[in-house]
Amino acid sequence: MKLDETKRQKIIHPIPPLYDKDSKILILGSFPSVKSREEAFFYGHKQNRFWKLLAGILSEKKPETVEEKKDFLHRNCIAVWDVIHSCDIIGSSDSSIRNVVPNDLSEILESADIRQIYCNGAKSYEYYRKYQEKETGRKAKKLPSTSPANAAFSIEKLTNEWKEICGPLQVAPAGIGGVLLNWYDYNARILPWRSDPTPYHVWISEIMLQQTRVEAVKKYYDRWMESLPDVKALAEVPDDELMKLWEGLGYYNRARNLKAAAVQIMEEFDGEIPSDYSKLLSLRGIGEYTAGAIASIAFGIPESAVDGNALRIFSRILAEDGEINKTSVKKKITQEVRRVLPEERPGDFNQALMDLGSSICIPNGEPFCENCPWESICKAHKYGQETDFPVKAKKKQRKIEKKAVFLIEVSDKIILHKRPEKGLLSGLWELPNLDGELSAKELSEQMKKWEIGDYMIEPLGEGKHIFSHVEWQMRGYRIQMRDISEKLLEKEEWIAVSREDLEEKYAIPSAFECYRKQIYRG
Incomplete structure (x- = not known):
């Protein structure tokens, strides 16, 4: 259809760019349509599929009002503008554009961390390549036009092409849940x-x-x-x-x-x-x-x-x-x-x-x-x-704690100790243990403190257990005796249990597993 040249007008772009410091992509059109100029915002024609398309890709409700559209773009880190600052144009026809003056994109590119520039349609891409690519030093990617005039592209076809924006936006494309x-x-x-x-x-x-x-x-x-x-x-x-x-x-x-x-x-x-x-x-x-x-x-x-x-x-x-x-x-x-x-x-x-x-x-x-x-x-x-990926912070070095662990056998029973109600392994029964590496003299003194006399001691070797923030490095000892002081067992945190009860009733933390196995030795 031949255009009426008498209707060609010189128009200066009436809509300011939309962006903020968090914008990750910049979508450029060519020049706003008559409907967009009337609405004073981008992609104002009801048949333009821009808003429906982006909402579908980003799994959101389609924005309807100008305020909703602005919020949608800011929330999703999308900047929007056009390549042309002013031109002679007939209505909304891209093909009628003459005497182009390009927009200066530097204000957006200097204010936001734009990871990718996209051109909405072939015309905007053509003008960007001609007027702005050299100035910005950045390549743009051409996407099929969302205009209703681009009848060759259904919304499904557009979606397949436009989901490319999910990469620099760092969002997951809609529809992957079904996949x-x-x-x-x-x-x-x-x-x-x-x-x-x-x-x-x-x-x-x-x-x-x-x-x-x-x-x-x-x-x-x-x-x-x-x-x-x-x-x-x-x-x-x-x-x-x-x-x-x-x-x-x-x-x-x-x-x-x-x-x-x-x-x-x-x-x-x-x-x-x-x-x-x-x-x-x-x-x-x-x-x-x-x-x-x-x-x-x-x-x-x-x-x-x-x-x-x-x-x-x-x-x-x-x-x-x-x-x-x-x-x-x-x-x-x-x-x-x-x-x-x-x-x-x-x-x-x-x-x-x-x-x-x-x-x-x-x-x-x-x-x-x-x-x-x-x-x-x-x-x-x-x-x-x-x-x-994922990117992880460098782990803090685990704290090393030395432990002396005691498997105390009294006749046919095993002595257990209950841990404090707060802290690591709180409130659990355990094999008695002490912090640090004990010398022979310190071992002897500890037996006296527990009122353990007439005993035999046997080394059980070394063991290790790793918690999320601490590592126990243990040295075990078997203590065998005929009886133990009643004073020790009067305390609530000490108990003598049979091997059968230990197996069926009392939970011993896996930190002591290497020494617990020694209970059933032979």
């Missing part, structure tokens, strides 16, 4: 707690799985459910029996918190685990991850469950260069997980992340990227930097 679920449907692990994912089963399994391998948890889970099949049984279990059920899993406060939360559920929620996310968070020992796991897996509530697996996977997808333990980085990744979480299958999605992290996107060594359903959208894989 992961397809993978999970064929690759899900068969686990005892998944066969009947009641709130109680999910809760207990998730607490057990913290800091513990799946294979190690299976036998503990089965034994626990046999002894404590529901919340009421857990709330009423004696502490020593609870600790015995937990023996070997470590981090014993997890078990104490389970019982405390069970009591809380009985008293505050009539024995029913609440289906409300905020109420789950109110329970003792339940943080955001566990609350999200219970809510999504047991109740189908669309809540994320971001653990170490999710943090590692998404740090690689996004090439997140912030330290993974920083609160701001965890918050950012959590937002990205929520962004792509399929609301119809939140529990499966969260479990799929766990499985992906345990079998493919593994923490130590090279991940198995060729088997990953997200291989094509992973930035770390794209640049061969998989093992560079």
